[in-house]
Amino acid sequence: MSLLTPARRRFSPRRLAPLAMFEALATPHGVDRYLELVHPMLTVRELRAEVTEVRRNTADSVTLTLRPTRQWKGFEAGQFVQLTVEIDGVRRTRCYSPACSQYRADGRFELTVKAHPEGLVSQYLNAHAAPGLVVGLAQADGVFRLPTPRPDRIVLISGGSGITPVMSMLRTLCEEDYAGEVVFLHYAFTEKHVPYLDELRELDAARDNVRVVLAYTEQSTGGDLHGLFHQKHLTAAAPWHADAETFLCGPPGLMKAITSHYAAHGLAGHLHSEDFAPAPVVPADGDVTGAVTYLRSDVTATNAGETLLEQAEAAGLSPEHGCRMGICFSCTQIKTTGCTQNVRTGEVNSDPDVEIQLCINRAVGDVTLDL
Template structure:
């Protein structure tokens, strides 16, 4: 039972700055301060974000809108970003990245969580996480922004990619965006058309919004406008700012058929090159480990093979949990092929491969 209400610990959060200063100077241990705060309320921490489940709503056959109210440590979050959700399962801490579909007043947020066949964390959340439960979140990350330039905005989502774009759409319409907006949502089956009732209501209230659901599974043959993404679906959007979110293959197909302003976010790993690459030398400076590596494989995989345990989360280049500093050498982004060679530059291990000998601050 909580000794203090959640609204009060949110109000008190900024007043804890003296304790934060003392822990920064190592005069107090943050874990000990957190233990005392947690006795007063299970969601109270000095810096870490904890949240209480305040609502659950199924918005398609396989996608749940999970509503949470955070303690006072979720600052500057924006719809369209993503957060790591941490949950202890059978004594093991698991983490997954989910998009913020809403960021409201009073610490209220909403996440879109889709069922994954065989997924341990998603299925536990969907089937067993009750209203009132308290869980931990990472800080929000992500660069997707509503395009302010162009004659309109095109939103292309495949599957649960809708969750990264919905929050941006909600906020843009709420603040009075009146230029044309076209949302294309690609789903395998009709029952996966997430947020369908809400989007239909938004179209009634905002004549500038057009939403189309395109079926890509067996039902596609019954839908003359269905099917997987193709260049023809972009007709009428040539002057739009475009955002695309979905599996890596979908995002790459959009990228290859679009020459204008484009922001993308892929929630599956980029396709790996199966053939071995050039032999390179890997120097993990902080761990004092030197080893031979492969120029075609991610640095996270190779670090783990050599006994290291770098922090990581999504393994897809989304959550940034595996970010480390490149000390020397050149790496390649496995998603875009872009090289990075500036010493001191942060890189994401899970989507970076060495182009030659490299030194990392791990």
């Protein structure tokens, strides 16, 4: 057996006792820290994946095919994974949704990552991802999934990088030979910004029950619809949408417009999307004091009691962020001094020079951020 095959071995209970002893001896690093010195895909506990294929189908996105280690449990169409890459010696974690069918036969999965202007990880992957890159991985999570049994009619709506989870849903339905009606409505700046364009056209032409509708917001020719979302778009794309289940993923403006439309027409129960917004912050009486200082930006603002991400944006700053609910870690920054409270757990942290997530922490008194 070669050095690479242990990554796929399954450990029997008989092996667990020696393994636990070895892990205790390996403390504080753990056995996987030593195994990765032999090969980064050799793991006992940790889930990792190797990039096996890289495609750049649009100017601002990269599509990666990944081969996970044996710990991978698969995913359901619509879910997301946390992917970790090391950039300049620092491990960075972000959330991405697999775009392939959940039934992919080779055990691999596909991610399409759009390069955002302020996106550290997305920019890195678009510029540097190559076959052989090994990344950290977490098991798939999320409740944005197709129901079982499948509804008779389905509308899939996406915008920008939100295409990936609904593309997975479409591919999964096609592999199931789903017989109901499906409309795939995607919003993009122009035709050249549409990932999977050729495949979408092929599915539209090959399947009588699948209709692909492309809406371009900055291109007045080509496509099927033009401009930002309007209720007439839904009427044109899926006139029966009131009798269907709709699955939505896209930028905040699109999500808000469509959510408002469905609510106004009594259809909120038929709309399914990821809710990337934390619960409103309700500070305890009397503890909203002090100021928040942003060192690198040379800005100081009175503490308003909101999350540090909201306060930074209110102060005119644009820190990198993603999910806004503590999942993707995009907004992680160094707190140099002061006390913060996690709005999800209530945990208070007064240690200096620690990383915190701006979207789920608020200031308790004076706080200084390296931002």
